[in-house]
Amino acid sequence: MPGTWLIGARPEGTARTGGSHGRQWRAVVLGLSEREGSGPARTDSLDELERLAATDGIDVVDRLVQVRDRPDPATYLGSGKVQELAELVDARHADLVIAEGELTPAQVRGLEDGSGVRVVDRTRLILDIFGEHARSSEGKAQVELAQLAYELPRLRGRAMSCRASVAAVWPVVRVWVYAVVARCGWRSSGVICVGVCVHCVSRYAAQPADGR
Structure with missing residues (x-):
């Protein structure tokens, strides 16, 4: 279903x-x-x-x-x-x-x-079909990331404060953390994850509410 x-x-x-x-x-x-x-x-x-x-x-x-x-x-x-x-x-x-x-x-x-x-x-x-058929942890993370990538551009046009923008992009950061840790381990993931956080927050917090 x-x-x-x-x-x-x-x-x-x-x-x-x-x-x-x-x-x-x-x-x-x-x-x-x-x-x-x-x-x-x-x-x-x-x-x-x-x-x-x-x-x-x-x-x-x-x-x-x-x-x-x-x-x-x-x-x-x-x-x-x-x-x-x-x-x-x-x-x-x-x-x-x-x-x-x-x-x-x-x-x-x-x-x-x-x-x-x-x-x-x-x-x-x-x-949704991909999500329902994903079985491995990595596969599920990849599908969730694709779903979030689909959703994020649609946040443009909504009147969001910077704080709301952070809340909106945090699920993407969370998935990236899981994916990087699964592949690279905790030691090598820290700098990458921080970079992803900064990139996501700065990119989407700066987007104007253009109504589209």
Whole structure:
């Protein structure tokens, strides 16, 4: 079944209890097509996305494709399609929406507000699959690091104080500590870990809240 990193907390205000009582998670997959003639290629891409979802224990119950030149910066889909997505989610009793393209934080919020369910993209789904199948300590650390690397750029645009920035990047530092110690031992890891701390804190604490 999908891991908690993929499922996460339900969007505030939603009442659906999808995935509970042992029921398999149900998802609607969605994608964009630049022109009418690109339909077959988009179908192949969504077929692959459905197979990935099945690998993660998710039952894909429907799909939605919109023809447009580029994603809407706020909602990925156009406003009319977002309403159609919400109706589809409700009709199919879906718990999750999986987008074929990579989503920005603003697009995730827009789609979650419009559909009322958790929204993820292809990259998050793949990283969750890796996380659920990792068995060794080193493999789990590598997956966690990749997941955190996916999350950290999405902290940009949030109004964070320096103290909050430190709290945000500390999990990455922790994973690096574990990885370095596992490979090099305690003696050789100290200087490296301090360097990683300084680099992470200075880089992300200095990033402006640009709203993206």
